[in-house]
Amino acid sequence: MSCFEGKVAVITGAAAGIGRALAVELARRGARLSLLDHDADGLEEVTHRCEAIGAQVLAQVVDVTDWSDVQAAAAATTSALGGVDSVFAAAGIIHRGRLLDSDVADIERVMSVNWRGLMYTVKAHLPAVVSSRAGRIVTFSSAFGLLATPRYSAYNSSKFAVRGFSESLRQELTSTQVSVTCVFPGGVRTSIVRNGLFAAGEHRDAVIRGFEKRVARTDPEEAAAIVLKGAERRRARVFVGNDARLVAILARLAGGHYQDAVPAVGRFLGRVRRQLRRP
Template sequence: MNCFEAKVAVITGAAAGIGRALAVELARRGARLSLLDRNHGELEKVAADCETLGARVRAHVVDVTDWEAVQEAAVRTNSDLGGVDSVFAAAGIIHRGSLLDSDVADLEEVMAVNWRGLMYTVKAHLPYVVNAAEGRIVTFSSAFGLVAMPKYTGYNSSKFAVRGFSESLRQELADARSGVSVTCVFPGGVRTSIVRNGLFAAGENRDAVIRGFEKHVARTDPDEAAAVVLKGAERRRARVFVGADARLVAVLARLAGGHYQDLMPVVERVLGRRWG
């Protein structure tokens, strides 16, 4: 019996990417699922796929930036599925563009989804997770939550915030002698639609950035990413790095410290040739 069998797992961003892959894999492992996403059509499809695998599923069309809606979904999940054992806060969006050229509304949306939506998700479900025998909170930062890159001020800010939130919460729960673990995931380039569906500042070559990401950067399959995430969550690790690129960035950040910033303009110029 795996640690997710017959347990309740909540997944945000469940309609696509890593969130979808997590939902399907957890269904295979016998979990009961609460799936949250704002994309109604795709959410219905993944819920049906999970039910075909034998999982008991509750699908909630929810925007994670809506506190009341997230709270309501948490209450319904606890009532309908009999508790909450694990939370995978995987919903996220990306933005590219210089600060001078970026729309403030786009930057605010990135922070709202990636940090505030994650915080809402964790806070709404945590009262139920602390009652679980072996509760797990899994948050999603990024390799860009370890090092910063030019033209990703909004995205970097949100992912650094997730990292700080996760590490603080892990210490808080440990101090309280809680049985809940907190695992922060740092994905590198994963073959998802995040860039294709991303936000771009004026003047950015959207098509070139998408082509460059999908051809040169997104090397990890979502199913592979989900397996890595679940292995790390099962072992209650503090950090999980998804992909060789994320592991390389983690080493760079650890060895170079603040001096990594001296190297990033060179990296950006190299990537710029590929990303447009």
């Protein structure tokens, strides 16, 4: 019997990627679902799929960056489903580009969705989760929340913030039976880069091809299974993919020295690619 059977799970970013895969897998495990996303069409599609499995689903089109919107969604979930046992704050957006070339609005958008939206989601649902006595909060950082890289300063900032938020909250809740699990995905086959924000001068198509061919190694369904296993065991950290585990080891062993090594490796690989393209 799954620990999620008959329990209420809230998922943001439920219309696509890991959020969608979590919704489907939790439906299979007998959970009752509150699915939140700004994408109405994608949300409708995943709702129908979960209902076909037999799950009770409350679908809400929500802007996670709007505190009033998130509060209303939390109230609706509690009213319709009788409470909240688990929260999976999976909504996210990525941005690539040098700070000099980046639009401030894009940077603010990334921070607003990835950190503020996650914090709003957790805060709005936390009273109900605490009342459930054995609840679970699952947040989503990234391998970029363990080790920073050039051209991803906005995304790095948001994911480091999620990591700090999650670790602080886990300590705050030690007097309760609520656990906080922070997830660090590596490259997962989702549309996050294809739907991402890019600064001026970035080669969008090339970045997307590179991510989808060389980086995105883990299927969303496999990622969801790893996340749920970690949440069930109430682990503080869950690494999705061998690449995320490797980054965690590198960050721990290299300390601050990686900040000099990563740009040097990037320059070397750039030279190799240019050489290979020459006739």
